[in-house]
Amino acid sequence: MPLYTPAFTRLRLTIAFALLGCACACSTTQPAATMPAIASAPNKFAADTTLRRIATLQDERRTPALLNYLLSSEPRYREQAALAFASVQDKAATGALNAHLNDQEAAVRRAVAYALGQTADSTAEAALRQQLTAETNSTVRAEVLEALGKCTTRAGLPALVRLPASLTSDTAALVGQSWGLYRAALRGITSEPAVARLVQLLGTDNPYGARLAAANALARTRALDLTPYATPLATAAQTDPNYAVRGAAALALGKASHAPAVPALLATLARRDPDYRVRVSALRAMNAAMYVQVKEAAWAALTDVNDQVAVTAAEFFLAHATQELGTLFLEKANKLTQWRVRATLLAAALKQRSKEQAAIRQAVQERYAAAASPYEKGYLLKALGEDPAAYEFVRQATFAPAQQLVVRTYGLEALVAMRHQPDFPAAQHASFALALRQAAETGDVALLGIAAEALRDPKLNLRQLLPDATFLQKAQAKLVLPRDLEAWQSVQQTLDFLQKKPATPTPVAVAASHPINWTVVSAIPANQRVVVRTGKGVITLQLLVEDAPGSVASFVELIRQGFYDGKNFHRVVPNFVAQGGCPRGDGWGSTDYNLRSELANLRYGAGAVGLASAGKDTESCQWFITHAPTPHLDGRYTIFARVVAGMDVVQRLEIGDTIERVELVR
Incomplete structure (x- = not known):
C-alpha cells in the first residue's frame, strides 16, 4: 500500500471498506467507571476519559457529538475537538468552527484554523481573513495564513499575496504567507504576482520556514516557466544554509531551463553539493533538452558514494x-555492483533500440536467471519491459509455477509497460489481452489490480479484445474487504468504465470494525521508543501516541505479534521515502482491518514516520520514513512516529533490505 497507487510505484491516497451505519459513541468508549484515573499517567489519554471520548468520536466521524465539545469550558477539550475535525473533514462543521476562531485561548484558535484548512471549505475564507486582522498571537496568525491557502478561491488569492501592512515585518506571518501560497499552489491556484512573491520569500533574509515553503511551491507548482527567476533560484540552490531549501530550489531550476546558465549549474550541484539529497534534486531537475550539457555529470553520479544519487x-x-x-x-552497467542502478541502466540500454538489441536482451535475461533476490529479478523484468521482443520471456517468468509474489507483480507491470511501447507487435495484442485475463483469474490481488487498471486504460483499447467482463466480476466477488480494498477498487473502476456507468463509491471501513484499543493506548508512555533492526543498522523511533492513538495502538499490537519481523522495505524513492511492512513484500499487502486517518497538526520533516494508505481512512500495516521534508504529504497521511536515532541508516536503505526485528524499548 504506497502513499500512492498502484501499490508499488506510488505512496496511496483516498478510500476504505464500509460497514453500514455508525455505532454510537458509547459503544466503543468504555464508561468512566471502568477506566479510573492513573496516578502517573504515561500519556494524556491514560487519565482523562474525556480526551479518550473525543478521540473515539473523531475515529467514528461523529460530527454532532464533537461539536458539543467545542462548547466545553475546558480549553483542552475545545482544542482536542477542533483538532478532531482536521481528520473528520466534515464541511457541516465549518460554520461552528468559523465561530470559534475568536476563542479566548490561542491554542484553540490555532486548532480551529488548522481544522478549517484541512476541511478545505471555501466558505471559511471570509472568516479566516477577518481573523487574520484581529488575531493577536503570531503563531495563530501563521496558522490562519496557511489555512487560507487551503481554502482560498482564485478571487481571494491577491489578498494572500499582499499581507496587511502591519504584518510585513512579522516573521511568523511571512512563514504563514509562504505556506499559504504553497498550499494554494498545490490546489492549482496561483498567479504571476504569487510566483514573484514566493521568489522574494526565498531570500536568505527570510525565516527558514518561509524559504522552505517558497522553494517547494516553486518546485511543485505545475506549468511554471521560471526562466525570469533563474538568478534568485540559482542563488538559493547554491548558497542557502539548509539542504532542503537548496534541494527544492534545484528542482525549481528545472523549470528555468531556458536560462543558458542553468544546465551547467545543475551539473555542478549534482557533482559537488555536500548533501546527497541536493545532488538527487539536481539530477531530477535535468531534462531532455539539456541532455548533452549535463550527461557527463550524470555519468559521474552513477558511481556517487551515495546509492540514492x-x-x-x-x-x-x-x-x-x-x-x-x-x-x-x-x-557501464556491467561495471556496477549496485543491482538497482545496474538494472535501470540495462533498461536504458534496451530503450535505445540499437543494432545490438538482441545481445543486450540476452544479457539481461541471463542476469535474471542468475539473480537471487526477488527484487533484483523484478527490476530486471522491469528492464525487459522496454523491449517488446522480450514479451514471451517476461510472460513466462510472470506466470511460472510457484513464482514469488514480488516477481509476479513486477512481471505483470513489465508486460503492461511493454504493451505501451509504440513498436509492440499488433500480432501479440490478443496474447497480451489473454495474459491480463489470466492474471485476473489467478485471484492474486496485485495481478488482479494491475490487470484491471490496464483494461480500463483508453490508450490500450482492450474493450474489443475482452468484451465480456464476467471474469472480472467473478474475481472481485472472491476478494475480502477491507483487506483487498485496493484490488477491489481497481476492478470496480474498470467495471464502471467498461459498462459506461458513473463511478461507484468506494466502501469505507467504519470505526466499529476496528475501534481504538484504549487498553493498549493507556499503557504506552508518551515518549515510547521502538527499535527497528535492519540489515543496514538500527533505527530508533519515538511513537506519537498523543497525536495518533489509534495508529500507534495498531502498530504496537503488530510489533507484539512479531508481524514486522522478517519483512522488507519494498519501496525506496531517493530523497523521498523508504517504505516497508507489507506482508506480501510488493506493496499490495494489508491486514484484515483498516484504520481511520489521524491527521494531527504535524509536518513531514526528515525522519517523519507515516502510515501508507489507499486514500483517507484506509491505513493498515505499511509505513514509511521520509528522507527529507515532504510538505505535500502534510495533513494527508497519518504521522505516528519520528526517527530519533539512525537517520543515517534510513538514508542507506534500499529495496529488499530486511526488517529483521521491531521491538518496544524503554
Missing part, C-alpha cells in the same frame, strides 16, 4: 537518453 542518475538516463549506443549502457 546513483539510482537517480540511472533513472535520468532511462528517461532522457537519446541516440546513445545501447552497448554503452550495457558496458
